[in-house]
Amino acid sequence: MIIHDDELLYVLLDKLSELGLADFGELILPLLERIAEKGTKGKCPNGEEIGIDHYINFIPSRIKGMCCDRLVVVCFDGDSLDERLREMVYHSGIYCQNRNKRVLFLTSKWDTGIFEKHADACRIIESWGVDVNFVLIGKNTVNMIK
Numbered sequence: 001m002i003i004h005d006d007e008l009l010y011v012l013l014d015k016l017s018e019l020g021l022a023d024f025g026e027l028i029l030p031l032l033e034r035i036a037e038k039g040t041k042g043k044c045p046n047g048e049e050i051g052i053d054h055y056i057n058f059i060p061s062r063i064k065g066m067c068c069d070r071l072v073v074v075c076f077d078g079d080s081l082d083e084r085l086r087e088m089v090y091h092s093g094i095y096c097q098n099r100n101k102r103v104l105f106l107t108s109k110w111d112t113g114i115f116e117k118h119a120d121a122c123r124i125i126e127s128w129g130v131d132v133n134f135v136l137i138g139k140n141t142v143n144m145i146k
Contacts, residue, residue, distance in 0.1 A: 008142075009036040015142045016104075019133050024104050027056050028072055031106075035137060040108035043078040057096060059087050067099035075107040085118040092132075093125050103132040110136055110145055 012032045013025045025032070030051035047058035054063075057071040060079075071092055075084040084107070092100040103125075126132055134145035 009033060011142050012036070012137065015135060015144070019135070019144065021102070021104055021133060024056075024070065024072065024102075027053060027070070028058075028104075031072075031074065040076040040137060041078070042076060044074040044076040057091060057100065059084065059091060067096035069099065069101040071096070071100040071103045073103065073105045075105070075109065077108050081107065081109055081111055082114045082117065085115065085122075089118055089121040089125065092130060093121060098128065101130060103130060105132070105134045106137050107134065107145075108137055110134075 009032055012035065013022075016022055016025045031047075034045070034050050044060055047061045048063060052058045052061075052072075054065055055068060055070075057065065057068050059071070059073045071088070073084055073088040073091075075081050084105075088103065088105060092103055122132055136143045136145050
């Protein structure tokens with residue numbers, strides 16, 4: 001789907017609603033506004049830098065914080081997809097096991113080979129009842145990966 005810059009924020013919010021993740025929209029609104037304004041070049045700023053509240057777990061973040069039922073993981077163009085997937089698996093599967101119930105992984109790039117390295121761990125986390133959703137985002141596109 002090709003979209004215009006001024007529509008991107010609304011498309012991102014609509015896609016979250018389609019996934020049944022509308023409750024994430026308000027919590028990560030500063031991130032979505034940043035994506036709509038500046039795109040996904042470089043590395044994703046820490047949640048604290050863009051105004052993400054502590055009612056969700058957010059990667060990347062400088063603050064470990066307490067475990068919440070929702071985890072948002074963001075991977076921009078300059079971030080390592082492999083590292084972000086590893087961080088998600090560690091956070092949801094070990095650090096906040098049985099606490100994270102819903103995971104939203106927003107990424108501007110996707111590599112099936114890299115994902116396959118973490119696929120078994122993702123399936124285990126999902127078998128615990130954790131709802132894991134992957135969304136591919138870009139300056140002009142929004143697509144569901146899973």
